[in-house]
Amino acid sequence: MKRYYITTPIYYVNSVPHIGTALTTIVADACARYQKRRGRAVYFLTGTDENAPKVHRVAQEKGIPTQQFVDEMAEVFENTWRALHIEYDVFMRTTEERHKRTATEVFRRLRQQGDIYEGRYEGWYCVSCETFFALNKVGDERTCPDCGKPLEYRDEPCYYFRLSTYTERLRDHILSHPHFIEPEVRRNETLGFMAEGLQDVAVSRSGTDWGIPVPDDSSGAVIYVWFDALLNYLTATDWLDRGDTYLDTWPPDLQLMGKDILPRFHATIWPAMLMALGLPLPERLYGHGWWIVNKQKMSKSLGNVYAPLEVVQTLSENAGCEMPYAVDAFRYYMLREMPTDSDAEFSLQGFETRYNGDLANDLGNLVHRTLSMLHRYFGGRVPEGARIDDTLAHLFVQQATRTAEAYEAVDFPRGLSEAWAIISAVNRYYDEQAPWTLHKQGETQRAGQVLYTGLEAVRILSVLVEPAMPQVAREIARLLNLESVPDWNATHQVGVLAMEHPLQEPKPIFPRLQAKPNAPVVQEPAQPQPEPKQAPSDALITLEQFQRLKIRVATVRSAEPIPNTQKLLKLTVDLGDERRTIVAGIAETYSPEALVGRQVLVLVNLQPATLRGVVSEGMLLAADVEGKAILLNPDQSVPNGACVR
RNA sequence: GGCGGCGUAGCUCAGUUGGUGAGAGCGACCGGCUCAUACCCGGUAGGUCGGCGGUUCGAGUCCGCCCGCCGCUACCA
Numbered sequence: 275m276k277r278y279y280i281t282t283p284i285y286y287v288n289s290v291p292h293i294g295t296a297l298t299t300i301v302a303d304a305c306a307r308y309q310k311r312r313g314r315a316v317y318f319l320t321g322t323d324e325n326a327p328k329v330h331r332v333a334q335e336k337g338i339p340t341q342q343f344v345d346e347m348a349e350v351f352e353n354t355w356r357a358l359h360i361e362y363d364v365f366m367r368t369t370e371e372r373h374k375r376t377a378t379e380v381f382r383r384l385r386q387q388g389d390i391y392e393g394r395y396e397g398w399y400c401v402s403c404e405t406f407f408a409l410n411k412v413g414d415e416r417t418c419p420d421c422g423k424p425l426e427y428r429d430e431p432c433y434y435f436r437l438s439t440y441t442e443r444l445r446d447h448i449l450s451h452p453h454f455i456e457p458e459v460r461r462n463e464t465l466g467f468m469a470e471g472l473q474d475v476a477v478s479r480s481g482t483d484w485g486i487p488v489p490d491d492s493s494g495a496v497i498y499v500w501f502d503a504l505l506n507y508l509t510a511t512d513w514l515d516r517g518d519t520y521l522d523t524w525p526p527d528l529q530l531m532g533k534d535i536l537p538r539f540h541a542t543i544w545p546a547m548l549m550a551l552g553l554p555l556p557e558r559l560y561g562h563g564w565w566i567v568n569k570q571k572m573s574k575s576l577g578n579v580y581a582p583l584e585v586v587q588t589l590s591e592n593a594g595c596e597m598p599y600a601v602d603a604f605r606y607y608m609l610r611e612m613p614t615d616s617d618a619e620f621s622l623q624g625f626e627t628r629y630n631g632d633l634a635n636d637l638g639n640l641v642h643r644t645l646s647m648l649h650r651y652f653g654g655r656v657p658e659g660a661r662i663d664d665t666l667a668h669l670f671v672q673q674a675t676r677t678a679e680a681y682e683a684v685d686f687p688r689g690l691s692e693a694w695a696i697i698s699a700v701n702r703y704y705d706e707q708a709p710w711t712l713h714k715q716g717e718t719q720r721a722g723q724v725l726y727t728g729l730e731a732v733r734i735l736s737v738l739v740e741p742a743m744p745q746v747a748r749e750i751a752r753l754l755n756l757e758s759v760p761d762w763n764a765t766h767q768v769g770v771l772a773m774e775h776p777l778q779e780p781k782p783i784f785p786r787l788q789a790k791p792n793a794p795v796v797q798e799p800a801q802p803q804p805e806p807k808q809a810p811s812d813a814l815i816t817l818e819q820f821q822r823l824k825i826r827v828a829t830v831r832s833a834e835p836i837p838n839t840q841k842l843l844k845l846t847v848d849l850g851d852e853r854r855t856i857v858a859g860i861a862e863t864y865s866p867e868a869l870v871g872r873q874v875l876v877l878v879n880l881q882p883a884t885l886r887g888v889v890s891e892g893m894l895l896a897a898d899v900e901g902k903a904i905l906l907n908p909d910q911s912v913p914n915g916a917c918v919r
Numbered sequence: 920g921g922c923g924g925c926g927u928a929g930c931u932c933a934g935u936u937g938g939u940g941a942g943a944g945c946g947a948c949c950g951g952c953u954c955a956u957a958c959c960c961g962g963u964a965g966g967u968c969g970g971c972g973g974u975u976c977g978a979g980u981c982c983g984c985c986c987g988c989c990g991c992u993a994c995c996a
Binding site for chain 1 (some may be wrong): 956960989
């Protein structure tokens with residue numbers, strides 16, 4: 275039988291785990307645990323991405339041998355995940371020999387069959403992002419449009435992966451497999467991204483000796499880190515060495531990740547690579563949203579990055595909650611508020627609210643009050659002759675089913691709230707039946723039935739809660755004197771716990787946080803300074819600002835349309851002391867012939883932009899009349915190069 | 920500019936294929952209970968469902984336009 279194969283991305287080792295990476299990993303773990311409880315064999319992969327040149331640089335800056343650095347960082351990740359009760363089967367490190375062999379072999383095969391070809395790359399490159407950028411994106415500061423760091427100019431031979439040829443097949447696959455990319459927003463986004471065809475991607479890098487060498491290449495190039503990283507999913511199945519038996523694991527049933535790496539990488543390059551290899555594609559790719567803090571992205575520079583274990587530690591201390599349960603509380607919060615379609619707000623206050631409300635008051639208190647009464651009234655044993663209430667039993671089974679459906683759909687916010695419906699139903703039931711009054715009035719039989727019904731709810735809850743809170747589930751099972759948390763089948767049955775079955779003495783699992791409402795016990799980090807708003811476009815500017823614009827008169831010497839464009843003309847203009855090429859979007863108003871010899875006004879100190887492959891070294895001034903550009907020119911003929919002021 | 924999405928009670932958000940008087944949680948207020956971790960249960964919030972117009976017997980739910988915000992993308996100049 276095929277194993278249920280679930281993956282997280284491998285994480286960059288140049289930063290420590292934060293609540294974003296924790297989210298992906300916890301969601302994956304919850305999915306894995308759910309599948310296990312359903313009785314499936316599960317293979318759960320996570321790991322670290324260690325071959326990036328950036329990693330090498332960071333290590334050098336720290337003065338540590340790179341291998342030692344990645345070893346240490348990988349350990350930090352493993353320790354963090356273990357502390358968060360992540361039960362992975364494989365921790366893949368891309369510096370492992372078997373991974374290097376896989377990546378090398380794939381590269382070689384694709385090159386042999388022509389899916390990888392030799393070309394050349396010339397342009398700006400961000401080492402930090404491992405990405406090339408077109409000239410018109412980089413600005414005159416030559417900084418990375420994504421991370422803002424300085425770019426390097428590269429001009430080098432380079433291998434390309436023929437991604438473009440897979441556009442159609444990929445689109446067909448996405449269209450015919452509605453659940454291939456989830457949630458739907460991401461699917462639409464990917465289709466939009468692909469709409470005008472995919473570009474071949476550079477899959478090698480030069481100028482570094484850290485990484486997996488390109489096979490059969492003497493230039494010293496290494497395989498592009500994303501190309502290698504994606505293949506870790508394949509390495510983990512031992513595809514290279516196992517003949518066809520790797521199919522007991524391959525393809526992945528669920529690949530989880532943040533929304534940022536879905537459209538460009540996992541939903542395009544990755545499946546195209548697999549198509550090229552003739553391998554089955556993953557069943558589902560799921561890209562969740564991001565945590566935002568105070569309405570802003572988490573970032574080191576804003577200082578609003580949370581470390582999961584610190585958050586847990588603080589809660590544990592403030593609430594007096596034992597660490598394993600504080601960890602589970604954190605997992606619960608991550609999953610209950612998990613961003614699915616869009617981003618969601620993370621806050622310590624939100625965490626505390628969930629902790630007190632959902633965990634201490636609802637779940638914890640229900641377990642505690644149920645067991646307390648059973649101890650007080652029935653000597654800590656399942657009451658003799660107790661029968662479960664049919665109405666409630668029906669509800670339990672129904673909610674368990676709904677919870678399962680939501681978990682299956684990676685919708686933990688919904689799944690957990692379906693489970694919590696059981697808790698509020700039992701609290702209401704206790705209120706109506708008042709077993710304490712029944713007991714007082716000597717109606718022992720009735721009281722026993724009511725509490726038995728509640729106890730069965732607790733038993734079922736231990737199962738429903740286990741994917742999110744494994745240690746809490748174990749503790750509940752222990753209180754019920756069960757050897758382990760039951761599997762999911764136990765949620766379809768009621769009346770399972772036998773008469774006279776002994777129960778443990780309860781102790782609150784989640785001690786209530788004692789604090790004034792709205793006054794978080796945990797100190798929020800200092801509010802990051804809001805980004806200065808850009809001045810509105812109608813604000814007044816100074817003369818000095820205006821004088822920074824260098825506008826000069828020029829004569830058009832030549833003009834030709836740029837093929838396959840509607841509006842663009844390529845012009846050569848004469849500024850007296852120099853000639854420049856300018857791309858202008860005026861073809862709808864002017865024919866090339868009408869322009870030659872004409873004088874125009876040119877903004878000459880605008881940063882160059884590449885439009886349709888042509889570098890434009892300035893901008894023509896024109897009046898905008900209902901979208902049509904009407905050129906401006908001097909009142910009388912003036913020398914070329916004359917300045918406008 | 921194009922594509923996609925969002926804008927629903929103080930806050931965070933649910934609201935399948937259009938149809939009983941528009942919902943949940945949190946917070947607030949009032950009441951009840953006392954087994955329980957000052958917990959739980961019930962009630963109260965009179966919200967132009969971003970704005971305008973349209974289709975319809977009937978629209979947060981469909982169509983058009985507009986405003987605001989976000990993401991992606993582009994032949995923005």
